[in-house]
Amino acid sequence: MEQTSSAPARAAMRAALAAFYFAAGTLHLRAPDAFLPIVPDVVPFPREVVLATGLCELLGAAALLPARTRWWAGVMLALYAVCVFPANLKHAFAGVHVEGLPDSWWYHAPRLAAQPLLVWATLFAAGVTDWPWRRRKA
Numbered sequence: 001m002e003q004t005s006s007a008p009a010r011a012a013m014r015a016a017l018a019a020f021y022f023a024a025g026t027l028h029l030r031a032p033d034a035f036l037p038i039v040p041d042v043v044p045f046p047r048e049v050v051l052a053t054g055l056c057e058l059l060g061a062a063a064l065l066p067a068r069t070r071w072w073a074g075v076m077l078a079l080y081a082v083c084v085f086p087a088n089l090k091h092a093f094a095g096v097h098v099e100g101l102p103d104s105w106w107y108h109a110p111r112l113a114a115q116p117l118l119v120w121a122t123l124f125a126a127g128v129t130d131w132p133w134r135r136r137k138a
Helices: 007-030 046-064 067-083 085-093 105-125
Strands: none
Touching: 007 046, 007 067, 007 105, 046 067, 067 085, 067 105, 085 105
């Protein structure tokens, strides 16, 4: 068990990220066609990829909570967030309309800016890195 002053922050972030990824994964699996417009054109089998990303989000959310899988879940979810960034870019810059989401830069700019923060938060919550960017001591 982690015995540092950052333990409560990590635990809170893990819970929030697990809930976030669980909700996102559920959305991807329940309504994959809603995500198809933002999938970059170079991605083969876009519907299957959307379904696979939903499964990855659900598995990552579940694996982020137990101590024995937490580190790997954090690494994999951080890589996942990097891999889906091109879809966020397409959504923002190609003017793709997605039902239920705003089309303005008041939505897109914060979303794009938050992506690196999401990567860091996932790594921090999983104990892969310390505040702000040091690798955690073993």
